[in-house]
Amino acid sequence: MPENKVTRADINARLKKINIGGKPYVxxxxxxxxxxxxxxxxxxxxxxxxxxxxxxxxxxxxxxNEGRVIAEGTAKEFKSQGKVNATSFxxxxxxxxxxxxxxxxxxxxxxxxxxxxxxxxxxxASAGETQKSDKKTEDKQPIEEPKKPVAKRKPSxxxxxxxxxxxxxxxxxxxxxxxxxxxxxxxxxxxTADEMKQAEVIIRSxxxxxxxx
Numbered sequence: 001m002p003e004n005k006v007t008r009a010d011i012n013a014r015l016k017k018i019n020i021g022g023k024p025y026v027x028x029x030x031x032x033x034x035x036x037x038x039x040x041x042x043x044x045x046x047x048x049x050x051x052x053x054x055x056x057x058x059x060x061x062x063x064x065n066e067g068r069v070i071a072e073g074t075a076k077e078f079k080s081q082g083k084v085n086a087t088s089f090x091x092x093x094x095x096x097x098x099x100x101x102x103x104x105x106x107x108x109x110x111x112x113x114x115x116x117x118x119x120x121x122x123x124x125a126s127a128g129e130t131q132k133s134d135k136k137t138e139d140k141q142p143i144e145e146p147k148k149p150v151a152k153r154k155p156s157x158x159x160x161x162x163x164x165x166x167x168x169x170x171x172x173x174x175x176x177x178x179x180x181x182x183x184x185x186x187x188x189x190x191x192t193a194d195e196m197k198q199a200e201v202i203i204r205s206x207x208x209x210x211x212x213x
Contacts, residue, residue, distance in 0.1 A: 008106050011037050015108055018205045020182070025205075026108025028099035028177045034107045041065040044101070046094055054079045056090055060097035062105050073100030075180070081187050084172040092173060096180050103181070157196065158188045161203045168210045178202050 011034040017024040026034075035042065043063040050057040057076035064070050075096035077089040085092060102108070155163075165175060179188070182202060183195050191199060 006038060008034075008038060012106075012108065016209075017108075018209045020202055020205050025178070025182075025202075027174065028095055028102070028181075029174075031099060031102035031107040035062065035102055035105070038107075039064050043067070044098060046097065049074070050076070051090075056093045058093050058097045060094070060101040062101050071101045071105035073097050073102070073104055075100060076185060081185075084176055088173065092176055092180075095173065095177050096185075099177055099181055156189070158191075158199065161200060165203055165207060168207055170206055170210055175203060175206065178206070 012026070015026045015030045015034050017026055017030075019025070032044070035044065039062075042065055045061050045063070047059045047061070048056065049059055055076065055078040057074065059072055059074045061069055062071045075093050077085055077093035077096070079085055079089045081089070162172070162175075166172070179199055179202065183191065183198060188196075188199065
């Protein structure tokens with residue numbers, strides 16, 4: 001079999017990137033594409049460390065053409081963590097683990113996995129006004145005070161952004177993967193002001209990329 005002379009640097013240079021806080025970022029799907037170009041006879045396996053009805057944890061392992069391990073990555077998800085996870089927490093966990101393992105292997109990890117704090121600082125310098133995230137979780141209902149009309153809750157900033165990216169044809173899973181990899185495995189309603197600012201920049205970058213085609 002002829003030797004694959006393509007280098008990881010060549011592949012990373014060709015992968016489609018989005019701009020987050022002035023730094024390049026590559027999606028999980030693009031990382032997978034780069035891996036198969038580099039290792040057409042390689043493998044990516046998933047090992048479920050925990051698989052319960054309400055949460056899961058898995059490990060993704062990447063192998064080269066000779067079957068040697070080149071990187072591993074783990075992730076966990078909870079079914080109660082947001083509307084997307086209510087139906088797809090297992091799929092999101094698998095996607096996150098694969099993305100982390102490929103990032104560790106050097107695919108599309110120019111800034112993202114190696115330095116999430118740098119991304120937070122960068123987005124803090126470039127984003128607009130900070131929108132405070134809703135402190136109430138999606139599962140909790142507003143408490144009604146007796147003899148007082150219940151005011152209609154204003155949509156949170158994340159709900160507004162979600163409406164925008166869904167209208168633009170961007171999936172919840174793609175956004176979820178980016179947010180988990182850059183901010184961490186937590187509910188968007190628990191984001192700090194800086195994390196919400198970073199999330200908005202990530203989504204705005206995806207929207208800009210989608211508009212440019």
